[in-house]
Amino acid sequence: DAGITQSPRYKITETGRQVTLMCHQTWSHSYMFWYRQDLGHGLRLIYYSAAADITDKGEVPDGYVVSRSKTENFPLTLESATRSQTSVYFCASRYGPATSGNTIYFGEGSWLTVV
Amino acid sequence: TQLLEQSPQFLSIQEGENLTVYCNSSSVFSSLQWYRQEPGEGPVLLVTVVTGGEVKKLKRLTFQFGDARKDSSLHITAAQPGDTGLYLCAGAVETSGSRLTFGEGTQLTVNP
Numbered sequence: 001d002a003g004i005t006q007s008p009r010y011k012i013t014e015t016g017r018q019v020t021l022m023c024h025q026t027w028s029h030s031y032m033f034w035y036r037q038d039l040g041h042g043l044r045l046i047y048y049s050a051a052a053d054i055t056d057k058g059e060v061p062d063g064y065v066v067s068r069s070k071t072e073n074f075p076l077t078l079e080s081a082t083r084s085q086t087s088v089y090f091c092a093s094r095y096g097p098a099t100s101g102n103t104i105y106f107g108e109g110s111w112l113t114v115v
Numbered sequence: 116t117q118l119l120e121q122s123p124q125f126l127s128i129q130e131g132e133n134l135t136v137y138c139n140s141s142s143v144f145s146s147l148q149w150y151r152q153e154p155g156e157g158p159v160l161l162v163t164v165v166t167g168g169e170v171k172k173l174k175r176l177t178f179q180f181g182d183a184r185k186d187s188s189l190h191i192t193a194a195q196p197g198d199t200g201l202y203l204c205a206g207a208v209e210t211s212g213s214r215l216t217f218g219e220g221t222q223l224t225v226n227p
Contacts, residue, residue, distance in 0.1 A: 035217075042219035043158070043203065058214070090157050097207075104148075104215065106157025 003027075006091050006107035013114055019078045021110045023091030031094040032074040033104070034058075034066065036087040043090065049074055081114045088112075118142070119206055121218035128194055129226050136189045136221045138204035145207050147187045148215070149178055152201040194225045 004025040013019050025032065034046040035058075045058030047066040055066050063085060065077045074093075078085055091107040122137045138147070146165045150158035162171050164180035164187065171178045175198075177190040191198055201222050205215040 040219065043205075043217040045214060048214065092157070103160050103163070106159070108157055109155070 004091060004093050004105055004107045006089075006110045008110060009108065010111045011113070013081050013112070015082060015114055016080050019081050019112065021076045021078075021089055021091075021112070023074045023076070023107060025072055025074075025091075025093040025105075027093065027095070027105075028071055029093035029095050029105075030071070031096070031104075032068065033092040033094075034064070034074070034076045035090045035092065036060065037090060037109075038087050046076065046089075078112075081112075083114050086112060086114045119204055119216055119218035121202075121204060121221050123221060124219065125222050125224075127224040127226065130195055131193050132225075134191050134194055134223070136191075136202055136223070137186070138188070138206075138218050139186045140206060141185065142206070142208060143184050145184070147180055147184070147204060147206045149187070149189055150203040150205060152203060152220070158201075158203055191223075194223075196225045196227050199223060199225050 007022045030051050033048045035043045037043050044060050046060055046064050047055055047058055049055045049068040052068050052071045055068055065079055068074050089110045092104050094102050094104040096102040119138055119140045128134055146163055148163045149161045151161055152158040162178045167182045167184045169180045175192045179188050201220045203220045204218045207215055
């Protein structure tokens with residue numbers, strides 16, 4: 001089915017380990033995003049990408065790495081996981097710029113717990 | 116960073132009551148969106164408003180964009196238990212066309 005999918009949906013990892021969250025969209029949307037959602041902070045942008053091979057930092061990029069070698073994939077890597085990175089991570093995609101009122105579509109989320 | 120403040124953070128009401136959720140900022144937004152998020156799922160777009168003073172209706176939900184495009188409100192008439200969820204506003208600024216800034220959300224619970 002078309003859409004935006006994230007994997008894994010649930011992950012428990014240990015402090016210091018590298019973790020990669022995958023995101024795949026089938027709409028060929030130019031823009032892709034990674035957000036984290038925490039109680040008291042709402043949705044905060046980690047990284048985004050306007051096109052393949054173009055990525056930019058969001059509000060909270062420290063400790064994360066992204067890549068966008070193909071339009072449809074936008075993996076997020078935690079290089080050395082910390083407890084403060086325990087969160088729900090949402091991938092999203094959008095056809096065009098936000099200022100044009102384009103709809104952003106979210107994946108179902110990846111629940112990450114760092115112990 | 117443009118901040119969007121939502122109020123109230125939590126709202127618990129009885130079925131049939133009316134309610135209003137507010138989204139305020141000191142920044143001017145070129146567009147503002149409202150999302151609804153249910154547990155275990157990602158946010159889903161409800162509406163986009165782009166013109167100052169614009170009012171949009173979606174069944175029992177009425178969305179308004181402030182004249183100065185700095186604030187917005189969501190009014191629900193005769194709330195139903197199915198309206199329960201996290202309501203998020205998000206704004207786009209002309210100078211950061213790719214990015215949306217989200218408010219912290221309003222958790223609405225409608226009790227039968």
